[in-house]
Amino acid sequence: MSYILSIETSTAICSVAIHNEGKLIANSDLYLEKSHSNSLTPLIEQLLHHCDLQMRDLNAIAVSSGPGSYTGLRIGLSTAKGLCYALEIPLISISSLDSMTTQVLNFHKGDNSIYIPMLDARRMEVFYKVSDEDLVDVEKMSNLILNENSFNNHLNKYKRIFLFGNGAEKAWELLKDQSEKFIWIDKVNPSAQFYGEMALKKFEKEQFEDLAYFEPNYGKEFYSPKSKKKSFLDLNR
Missing domain, CATH: 3.30.420.40 (ATPase, nucleotide binding domain)
Structure with a gap:
């Protein structure tokens, strides 16, 4: 076991x-x-x-x-x-994106479909990837600023394009009138x-991570805004 x-x-x-x-x-x-x-x-x-x-x-x-x-x-x-x-x-x-695709595949698999999980990255940006029904990458994980043409390059290749995740609703608002092939699935986390x-x-397969050096893929560089509070050194200048 x-x-x-x-x-x-x-x-x-x-x-x-x-x-x-x-x-x-x-x-x-x-x-x-x-x-x-x-x-x-x-x-x-x-x-x-x-x-x-x-x-x-x-x-x-x-x-x-x-x-x-x-x-x-x-x-x-x-x-x-x-x-x-x-x-x-x-x-x-x-x-995290594969875990969402796995859950969608339990209910929507096959029929020449692709799966696009999205996590909100604020404003019109999302973290996403595109996978087929075998969880093989069609597009590797990246970040994307959404527009009306996002993912239109897949329309001629696939019968259904599933959009899901907490970043997918804003994608759906842009894409729902582009094609009936786009399908939004709500409440997938x-x-x-x-x-x-x-x-x-x-x-x-013993595909393990190094405990000392492994770091997550945050999607983009972490940014911490500079504090507006004056430091002790500033107050003494």
């Missing part, structure tokens, strides 16, 4: 799950803004308790590789790394419960 704990913190939703041989045993999603730092560890402890498991029973930990919230990803990764180091088990990374098969495949 291989028990894998999955952690997803790339958005405002704090999500954890436990899979055994890729099959979901239990999951918990907390829809509460800015709760990751205080809630993640208790969620993990509660989930293990409900599954009658101990930390030592875990064989690996899967964590979001991004894109998404800088702070959320940092909290999730630091927690995952700390557990992996203490338990001497491997770290597996999973794309990254969730650890959909990590199972992807994490198991990486576990079996």
Whole structure:
């Protein structure tokens, strides 16, 4: 048996799950803004308790590789790394975008379709990728400023183009009149419960991350605005 704990913190939703041989045993999603730092560890402890498991029973930990919230990803990764180091088990990374596509594929698969998960990057920008029904990249993860022509290059190749994620609504408003091939699916978010098969495949192939050097793909460079407060040095100039 291989028990894998999955952690997803790339958005405002704090999500954890436990899979055994890729099959979901239990999951918990907390829809509460800015709760990751205080809630993640208790969620993990509660989930293990409900599954009658101990930390030592875990064989690996899967964590979001991004894109998404800088702070959320940092909290999730630091927690995952700390557990992996203490338990001497491997770290597996999973794309937040792939976790959304996996959940959509449970209900909308085949028929010459492509899948475009999007995470909001503010204003008209999104983080996105394009995948086929086998989760093979058609376009690799990137950031994009949306316009009326976004993804029109796929219209002649595919019968259906699914748009989903918290950045997809603003894409839908621009694209819904371009073609009936565009289909918007609401309320699809990254969730650890959909990590199972992807994490198991990486576990079996020993596709592990380096605990010392692995960093998430934030989608773009993190920017921290300069504080307007005067520092001690400024006040003494």
